[in-house]
Amino acid sequence: MTEEIVTRSSDGICIIQMNRPEKKNAITQNMYRKMAEALQMADKDDAIRVAVLCGSQNLFTSGNDIRDFQAHSATQKADQPFAADAFFKGVLELRKPLIAAVQGYAIGIGTTMLLHCDLVYASQNATFSLPFVNLGLCPEFGSSMMLPRLAGHQQAAELFLLGEPFTADHARSVGLVNQIFPDETLMEEVMTIAGRLAQKPPRALMETKKLMKASWANDLRKAIETDGKMFFELMMGPEAAEAFAAFTENRNPDFSTSS
Numbered sequence: 001m002t003e004e005i006v007t008r009s010s011d012g013i014c015i016i017q018m019n020r021p022e023k024k025n026a027i028t029q030n031m032y033r034k035m036a037e038a039l040q041m042a043d044k045d046d047a048i049r050v051a052v053l054c055g056s057q058n059l060f061t062s063g064n065d066i067r068d069f070q071a072h073s074a075t076q077k078a079d080q081p082f083a084a085d086a087f088f089k090g091v092l093e094l095r096k097p098l099i100a101a102v103q104g105y106a107i108g109i110g111t112t113m114l115l116h117c118d119l120v121y122a123s124q125n126a127t128f129s130l131p132f133v134n135l136g137l138c139p140e141f142g143s144s145m146m147l148p149r150l151a152g153h154q155q156a157a158e159l160f161l162l163g164e165p166f167t168a169d170h171a172r173s174v175g176l177v178n179q180i181f182p183d184e185t186l187m188e189e190v191m192t193i194a195g196r197l198a199q200k201p202p203r204a205l206m207e208t209k210k211l212m213k214a215s216w217a218n219d220l221r222k223a224i225e226t227d228g229k230m231f232f233e234l235m236m237g238p239e240a241a242e243a244f245a246a247f248t249e250n251r252n253p254d255f256s257t258s259s
């Protein structure tokens with residue numbers, strides 16, 4: 001069976017690749033768990049100096065697997081552990097630099113996770129979106145705080161409330177992306193940058209990352225908690241149920257009777 005998360009390490013760089021192209025790299029519970037394990041391993045292994053998150057076949061990810069959301073909400077247990085939590089714990093606890101290389105779709109959690117990376121590089125064909133409202137949901141994992149902090153309220157409101165796709169150029173203009181490269185050279189450019197980081201003194205890198213995040217770490221923790229509570233409440237609700245059903249039935253959702 002093809003591995004849906006492929007992890008490989010060399011020259012101090014750990015690459016964590018999402019690899020479920022037949023479902024546009026939609027992330028399942030198992031994939032989150034595998035990515036969490038890879039991040040923990042990258043953190044512990046002294047030989048690893050930097051981690052790179054990427055997709056496959058010209059796709060980053062189409063976000064959380066919507067059928068998983070549907071299955072989770074069907075259990076009606078908002079407090080049931082969701083493996084995305086373990087993945088974000090791995091991201092937040094990673095002391096080493098985390099780079100994202102984004103090609104193609106970066107939808108939902110695919111864009112949320114970029115807010116928590118240290119460096120984000122995109123190819124010209126990258127398309128981002130935060131379609132939570134369209135799915136009857138709300139921002140997740142502290143992005144309700146992180147995106148307005150990065151882009152300002154109005155820019156963030158446009159992306160969250162309308163939930164429409166946006167280009168790599170737009171992502172760069174709001175500060176989400178460091179640099180845009182041609183589709184064909186993205187990975188090569190990212191590996192060159194990762195290689196430069198891997199040569200640097202590791203303790204100085206880690207302490208610098210920690211210092212940059214220290215002043216707002218508590219606010220982020222609170223935002224993750226409040227986003228999470230509301231996200232799960234909405235996920236159990238009728239608007240999300242209609243949006244998930246519309247996706248699986250390949251039709252437009254009907255929110256006309258929502259109140």
Ligand code: COA
Pocket residue numbers: 022023024026027062063064065066067105107108109131132135
């Ligand atoms: N969850 C579950 N399955 C997904 C998925 C997701 N997030 N994204 C894509 N897929 C599946 C499709 O259901 C389809 O499965 P099938 O072949 O069994 O029918 C397969 O991946 C291919 O997707 P398809 O929609 O045919 O490809 P496309 O190129 O026409 O469109 C997308 C690609 C990503 C624009 C579209 O699939 C999409 O909008 N996905 C949902 C994105 C989303 O809302 N994510 C949740 C964010 S919280």
